[in-house]
Amino acid sequence: MEIKENVINNIKNARRGFALTGAGISAPSGIPTFRGEDGFWRNKDPYELASPSGFKKDPQLVWDWYNERRFNIREAGPNPAHYAIKEIGDSFEKFVIITQNVDNLHQQAGSKDVLELHGNIFGNKCNLCGKIFNNVESKEVPHCDVCDGLIRPDVIWFGEALSSDVLKEAWRWTENSDICLVIGTSAVVQPASYLPILARENGAFIMEINKSRTVISPYVDESIIGDVSIILPELARLRLSSL
Numbered sequence: 001m002e003i004k005e006n007v008i009n010n011i012k013n014a015r016r017g018f019a020l021t022g023a024g025i026s027a028p029s030g031i032p033t034f035r036g037e038d039g040f041w042r043n044k045d046p047y048e049l050a051s052p053s054g055f056k057k058d059p060q061l062v063w064d065w066y067n068e069r070r071f072n073i074r075e076a077g078p079n080p081a082h083y084a085i086k087e088i089g090d091s092f093e094k095f096v097i098i099t100q101n102v103d104n105l106h107q108q109a110g111s112k113d114v115l116e117l118h119g120n121i122f123g124n125k126c127n128l129c130g131k132i133f134n135n136v137e138s139k140e141v142p143h144c145d146v147c148d149g150l151i152r153p154d155v156i157w158f159g160e161a162l163s164s165d166v167l168k169e170a171w172r173w174t175e176n177s178d179i180c181l182v183i184g185t186s187a188v189v190q191p192a193s194y195l196p197i198l199a200r201e202n203g204a205f206i207m208e209i210n211k212s213r214t215v216i217s218p219y220v221d222e223s224i225i226g227d228v229s230i231i232l233p234e235l236a237r238l239r240l241s242s243l
């Protein structure tokens with residue numbers, strides 16, 4: 001694999017930075033992406049499954065989808081890409097992983113500084129009163145013991161606002177980074193995909209790692225086309241060999 005000179009220089013010399021990760025980093029763990037070539041779950045568009053209107057229309061369908069994803073995620077584990085980004089991050093003065101993933105695999109790989117833009121799939125809350133429920137195991141959509149509302153996954157759905165604290169923190173990194181790695185995301189969901197653009201305006205070097213070009217490719221400094229589980233360990237090796 002040939003990695004360009006400017007990528008090597010930037011990965012070796014950066015001191016502060018962040019990674020924006022998406023479903024592609026967990027694909028080598030066997031977790032399907034959202035817009036993957038295998039198509040959508042039961043032919044449903046993610047907008048139908050991960051939205052307040054989708055839950056209102058068919059709560060059981062949405063609950064089944066999350067149950068299946070939780071099962072798959074529990075069976076999976078981090079892959080070499082998760083471990084490599086942890087190693088890269090540990091070698092920086094300051095580094096954060098800003099993830100759109102809800103699968104907890106960065107944390108399982110040992111990364112400590114992880115900002116979860118879209119929440120965590122293992123949390124639940126009441127759709128009506130917001131009461132938090134952890135470790136809910138149920139085939140049927142459960143009901144809240146306070147208000148009898150339906151319980152739903154505590155993740156951010158389409159049309160819902162991100163936590164303002166998490167977003168503020170993510171924004172801060174776009175002002176203070178030498179480098180941003182955009183890893184395994186189709187970059188079509190806002191505001192996540194705007195973070196690298198902002199970072200670039202503030203002088204960061206933006207490096208995309210994806211198995212194909214994406215809508216953000218024209219706006220980054222370099223796109224490395226390939227499998228994250230091969231490219232990231234190579235970038236980690238380059239980085240660590242220079243320290």
Ligand code: APR
Nearest residue numbers: 022023024027033034035046100184185186210211227228
């Ligand atoms: N190596 C590199 N890139 C990969 C690999 C791989 N092994 N496998 C998949 N990819 C890339 C695909 O080319 C694609 O660009 O990962 C990307 C996955 O894109 P999406 O499925 O759209 O996932 P993501 O960008 O994380 O979606 C954003 O959409 O539905 C919502 O909330 C959900 O957080 C999610 C958001």
